[in-house]
Amino acid sequence: MKFKYLLLAPAALVAAGCAQLSPKEAVQPVVEPERAERSPVLPNVNLTNPLLFQYLVSEVAGQRGDMGLATEGMLDLAKTTRDPRLAKRATEMALQSRREAPALEAATLWQQIDPDEAQARQAVAAILLNSGRLQEAKPHLEKLLAGEGDKVGGALLHLNQMLSRQKDKPATLALVQELAAPYLNRAEAHFTIAYAAWSAGQDELALREIREASQLRSGWEAAVLFQGQLLQRTSISETLEFYRSLLGEYPKMQDVRLAYARLLVSDRQYVEARAQFEKLLNDLPGNPEVSLSVGLLAMQLKDYDAAEKHLKQALAGQYRDEAMVRMYLGQLFDERERYDEAADWYGSVGRGEQYVPAQIRRAAMLAKQGKLSEARQYLRQIPVLNNQQRVQVVVAEAHLLRDAKAYDEAFELLGKALEKLPNYPDLLYDHAMAAEKLGKIDVLEQDLRKLIQIKPDYAHAYNALGYTLADRTERLDEARQLIEKALELAPDDFFIMDSLGWVHYRMGQLDKAEDTLRRAYTGQHDAEIAAHLGEVLWARGKREEAEKIWRDALKENPGHETLLNVINKFIPAK
Structure with a gap:
């Protein structure tokens, strides 16, 4: 069962910190198409004292935060005068106060008074979309697109922004397909359909549409990146x-x-x-x-x-993030065993988000040199600003004790911390892991069930409990359900996939076990996954392959306890 580490390995940072943009982000920033300045036709209305007074009252009310009174007064003025400027102002006030009904009434009036004003029609469409009234918004969107002429490509991409918050993704896809239908000779139309299809979970349709977009507009990088992300899923x-x-x-x-x-x-x-x-x-x-x-x-x-x-x-x-670079320079010199330079780099990380992690790395470096007592003392003098940082330091000290195989001390340390901070997920998780090392399965289960109650989306809590039940008990159905829940929460986590493979093995489902563990090992060349996959292969009579996987993993992870135990179990030393 895998522990969570304090700092990502360099390759993990490159993969995670440099993660690809989502398709939504790949489209950004999409600016609203520019529109030529135009002067609306104004009504022939005299500015009387009552009109001026009502206007001032509405504006002052708005400045004082009474947007209801402001909107009501400005909308009444717009109805009386039929002035598009006042209708626009009433629309702005209603939107600012998040009052949907008067906003729609004001925007509709504005659009009726000045039917050629695209902003008015766009306001009506946006308000309707915001309330999920897609079909009512459709004719307005159609007219907006038709009015764009040669700039319709940008307007089509702008649909992605306008529709991004819609909850009914299939209905949104249907609307986009209808709106884009007259423009299928343009790459942007297919891009927009592809994005809506991706949002609706229809990856095959999304892939077909984005390929069509790329054919219509060769070398379009946004389409290429989107296509790559869709391919990557399979x-x-x-x-x-x-x-x-x-x-x-x-x-x-x-x-x-x-x-x-x-x-x-x-x-x-x-x-x-x-x-x-x-x-x-x-x-x-x-x-x-x-x-x-x-x-x-x-x-x-x-x-x-x-x-x-x-x-x-x-x-x-x-x-x-200068502090992050300084921390990695510290880790670089740490790996080279140039400890004084490493300490200087860790020490140069200023107060901020990376400060405590950098000091924790410095303490771990001391422990690596055999100075465990000094490392623990260093951790205890790190100035912390809040309970979250305090928990980070306690968990770090427990990890040092765990690495030194001082499991009783780690368990006691985490237990005392839990007495003061009983509901911190990281403390509960690590206390459970320390309990597992001591065979206190009842304590582990108690901690992890409490953690699940506090944080029901904590995938690793379900996984740790499920794996332990599968490995240490005969409660295999319960273990499988917990691990499947963990995988539902984190479907791309190869360590959870490893746990699922292991529970299949314990249930005698060797075909499923091998398939699942192969996928886990392909995704993450981890020593513990290698140990499990090798054991399943051995049980299936594929002993040469099992030995090769174990030996290869041992080269990269010499001294790995789980790996050595499984090798000695099946290939005893002569």
């Missing part, structure tokens, strides 16, 4: 080949190269990923984000000189 290898082929045709597509490099990191192809990042660095010299990515990949490949160079370049280029 096949990493197919997505990599798609990016590779496209870059052969369009080598200057920097965003596509960036997406390709990030996906290579996720697929653990670090050497090729580094080559792609270095190409980006040549095209974008001095770019701190790319420098950081290259530095972290070099660090993953243990090319420490190159890692130092690029991380310092990211720092010199004013990377947006």
Whole structure:
């Protein structure tokens, strides 16, 4: 069962911190199409004292925060005068006060008074959409699109923004298909349909539409990135080949190269990923984000000189999170066993979000040098600002004790902390893990069930409880249900997938166990997953493959306790 670590490994940072944009973000920023200035036709109304007085009363009421009175007065003025400027102002006031009915009434009046004003029609459409009245909004949207002429492409993309908050995604997709139907000779129409299809969970339709968009407008990077993200849901290898082929045709597509490099990191192809990042660095010299990515990949490949160079370049280029770069420079020198320099870098992290994690790393470095007592003392003198930071420090100390196999002390430390802070998820989780090491399964179950009650979306709590029940008891059906719930909450978590494979194995479902564990190991080459997969393969008579997986995992994780135990169980030392 996996513990959560205090800091992501460098490759994990590249993969997580450089995650691809969602399709929604890939479309952003989409600006509303520019409109030519026009002067509305104004009514022939004399500005009488009563009209002026009512106008001033409405504006003053608005300034004082009484938007109900302000809207009522301004809307009444607009009805009396039929002045589009007053109808517009009444619409603004009603929207500001979030009063849907008067906002729609004012906007409708504005649109009736000035039927050629696109802003008025757009206001009516937006208000109707905001209340989910899609079909009522449809004729207004159709007229808005028809009025765009050659700029209709931008207006079609703007639909994504207007419709993004709709809860009924299938109905939204149907509306978009109807609105886009007259413009299917334009790439933007297919992009908009693809986005709506993706939002509605219809990936196949989304993929067909985005491919059509790319054919109509070759080299459109936004469409390419969207297509890549859709492909990635089903096949990493197919997505990599798609990016590779496209870059052969369009080598200057920097965003596509960036997406390709990030996906290579996720697929653990670090050497090729580094080559792609270095190409980006040549095209974008001095770019701190790319420098950081290259530095972290070099660090993953243990090319420490190159890692130092690029991380310092990211720092010199004013990377947006300077403290994070300083912490990774500390980790770099820590791995090189240049502890004084590592301590300097950790110490240079200023007060802020990264301060406590950096000091925790510094304490872990002391423990690694055999100075456990000094490391614990260092942790206890870290100034904390709140209970959350206090919990971080306690959990860090417990991890040091766990690594030193001082399980009783870790359990006691976490227990005392829980007496003062009984409802903190991280304390409950780690206390449960310490209990597991001591065989206190009843305490583990009590902690994790309380954690699930406090935080019902905490996937790792369901997983930890399910795995423990599967591994230590015969409550296998209950274990499977807990793990399936965890996987529902975190469907892409390979460690939870490993737990599911393990419970299948314990239930005698060897086919399911092998299939699930292979998928988990493909996604995450972890030593514990390797141990489980090897055991299942051994049970199925595939002993040569099991031994190979164990040996390969042991090369990368020498001394791993779970891995050594399973190897000794099936291949006793002679």
